[in-house]
Amino acid sequence: MTDHAWNDRAWTAFDVTVSDHIAEVTLIGPGKGNAMGPDFWQELPELFGQLDTDPGVRAVVLTGSGKNFSYGLDLVAMGGTLSGILAGDAKAAPRTEFLDSLRKLQAGITAVADCRKPVVAAVSGWCIGGGVDLICAADVRYASADAKFSVREVKVGMVADVGTLARLPFIIGDGHLRELALTGKDVDAARAEKIGLVNDVADDQDAVLELARSTAREIADNPPLVVHGIKSVLDHSRSAAVHDSLRYVAAWNSAFLPSEDLSEAITAVFEKRKPEFKGR
Template sequence: MNEFFSVERDARGITGLAHLQLCQPARLNTMSLPFFPALRDTLRSLHDEGRTRVLVISSTGKHFSAGMALDTFAGDSPALDTSTSRARLSFQDMLGRLMDCFTALDEARFPVLCAVQGGCIGGALDLAAACDMRYASADAFFCVQEINIGMAADLGVLQRLQRLLPQGLARELAYTGERLGAERALSLGLVNAVLPDAQALLEHTMKVAQQIATRSPLAIAASKLALNHARDHGTAAALAQMKLLQSAVFDTGEMARAISGWQQKEDADFDPLNPVPSL
């Protein structure tokens, strides 16, 4: 537990369903610099334990998150010092580590579902764009806020958003800082569904997550690896990777359990993934 979010394993009594909930509504769930390693370390802990089959990220209050806390940019923070060549070299490493905190969402060996109510602004959109799927309440909106405060967005949204939206629209959002509403986001495929309010949003997202949690965690992890590789490579390279991946994870025992559960119309009993050994 930390001051930024809570984490519940086996949420709602569902094996393998983890729920991470932002819990600073009075601060609009803004992200200060300590938020990022807290998120990264939590994600990697869930990854390494092997028990998590799917993760839902939701929030509290009126807005999902207003992004980076503006006071981060005030004062003389050493992390943001670019006054000399040496400082700029260190800034690059610091920025890379911040990026890595959201890349941990993409690299997790389980799907990550993001439930967005109200504003998903600035750094929050960087976070949402790194998730596998996004769901929204009717009042949700998405905004590349960084351009409105005189900077280019730098935590992954410019790289990921144009894979999730038509490139012209992604550029329009990046250049103007205008809001993209929930219904248009749905029509363009940025979100998978729009629900009437925050409660209905969470219920729907949890229902999808529960369905994922009943599937083979081995097959889910392999599917995510294959999808991510195909997204970032050409078809021939992705097919070549799939041959290696399938030969590594093909498991007839796993398939027998899945088929038996499907035929009997009940959830199969799958083993969790092995923990990642610590060094």
């Protein structure tokens, strides 16, 4: 696919440019803080499917527009996905519909992980929830000094179900993973580098983007078929475990996600207050 064809595609959630074998994908919202709404989830698998098959692309730089990489799932815009299962008497049908919807979200992140063109993420500002899911699907992650990360799902009454719990075990140690997932705490760039969540930290947003571009350039200058082979071999040993984890968490959340605590968490988000969880 030529540069011109990429520029002609009217993406809503992304800005995409391709130059000298490197694609640059920038999250552009339209939600605040590049929050992940319906457009993001619809376009993500299509975009990375095209990047995967485009012979003119050899590496991908993934970043966010504005000050933040992503605030994660857009709860307001995606409320319809949760509405049926949040009903107090949710039966098999709404649970099955939720399972199908969840698997589609998972497939979007998986399209990034399965892309044969290595993906280098440049993170600045906040990277929350779904943002962490997304960068876990990248091959290399860099952060600016102001970056902050949070596996925030536990704070809103959810088990992270789109890829973090499946892929992060292969990136950081089990103890660090459990600390992040069970507390939902915020982690700064220095700590993220220390635990291996990111490869390196740059001074600011411009510097981290240049670092990602430099690595993408090094990758793109290598033999493309060999690069594909390296990704395939590296992914092979963990692909079955990731797939099994995604299927398990999708089934688990479809069965157990509906709760008073989840409703309370979502209500608290809209009311901008601290939730009161009661384990019901």
